[in-house]
Amino acid sequence: MKRVLSIIVIITSWLSISFFSVNAFAQWYESTGHASIKNNDISGAKSAAIKDAITQALVFSGARVTSMQTLVDGVLMQDQLKIKSHGEIQKIEMISEDRRSDQLAITLRLDIFPQQEHCPASQFNKFVAITQTQLVNREQAMMGQIFDIDKATSESLYKTLNKSAMNAKPTAYFNFPIRVGEFFNQQYDYSNALLEEIAMRSNSQYVLLSQMVDISNSDKLNSDYAFWQDETYQRSYKVDFALFDGTTYERLWQKSYRSQAIWPFEKTEIIDVFSEKFWGSDYGKSIEEINQTASYDLQAAMACLETQGKILHIENDKLIINLGKAHGLEKGQLLSIAHHNYLTDAAGNKMPHLITTLNTVQVNQVYQQSAVAVSVNQQPLPNIQINDVVQLINLEP
DSSP, X not given: OOOOEEEEEEEETTEEEEEEESSSSOEEEEEEEEEEXXXXXXXXXXXXXXXXXXXXXXXXXXXXXXXXXXXXXXXXXXXOEEETTTEEEEXXXXXXXXXXXXXXXXXXXXXXXXXXXXXXXXXXXXXXXXXXXXXXXXXXXXXXXXXXXXXXXXXXXXXXXXXXXXXXXXXEETTSOOOOGXXXXXXXXXXXXXXXXXXXXXXXXXXXXXXXXXXXXXXXXXXXXXXXXXXXXXXXXXXXXEEEETTTOOEXXXXXXXXXXXXXXXXXXXXXXXXXXXXXXXXXXXHHHHHHHHHHHHHHHHTTOOOEEEEEEEETTEEEESOOGGGTOOTTOEEEEEEEOOEEOTTSOXXXXXXXXXXXXXXXXXXXXXXXXXXXXXXXXXXXXXXXXXXXXXXXX
């Protein structure tokens, strides 16, 4: 007789996932996806909610999404989804559909082969600073006077990530305009100091930078002879993202996204990019779709990255660090300590290098964003300095 294991995980009000293991290989996941109904487009909202439920379940199970099945009018057209080298969805069932006002929630049940490779780092949360994207060609914002689109889209991405129940947690840093062009060139001559400042001010280990490289409009789509029709334009949207480690300054992930959508407003109309009118338009929806896709990709890229912190204060054999409950830290957690020791290559570039010391400390007080750790067995902590790196010690086999 097979043993049936039932575990229910309540994550947030936005997502609840439960999984049921009927054998050693497959697990049933129950996932609820959410979407807003805009312009009475129920079919589009169903598709978005189903995609959200599937992707959340995949990321939570440790799988990597390489393609999403075709969705037509909210109905799954294929019963199989390939997952990058780690697993596969064998079956999907729709459990329920719930509509409240302009919000739609769809619950699915998925049979997923879990990731075979164990990733201990996924049990801890990683914080990432969501910075304000840079609008490369500001003259392209003339139509509609959408010069604040950099702030609005960065805020939208932050909200999208904040709804997710995965372990990459966003920190809002989009109120500060920054120059990011050098971080996207091929010479890799970007400023380590800027990354360090953003990481320190936001108390985030990771920093997400972005630049909006194209929001240009095409020629008018409808004919001048059709004077009874409103003017209609096609508008581009292209954005580049890059993820950096604020401790080592390494570029960890980079990707570009591009789309086009109808700009339904009159050419001379001034548009508020923070309004529902903008985000409810085809163009606003296309940006939201890119932000949702980028959120999934970022979560997958960060799933197995290490959670590291820094020493904020030293007092005898006691340390105060910038990791806490929000990061998944618990009382009794063991930490190692490492020093920065940058190496310089032949071209004069600094290469990150950490030297792990023999010192081990144990957490004995935990707060939301910080913790107090003491030396194991009250041993002295020689040569330890403020801003040294603390690393989580995983005791699992």
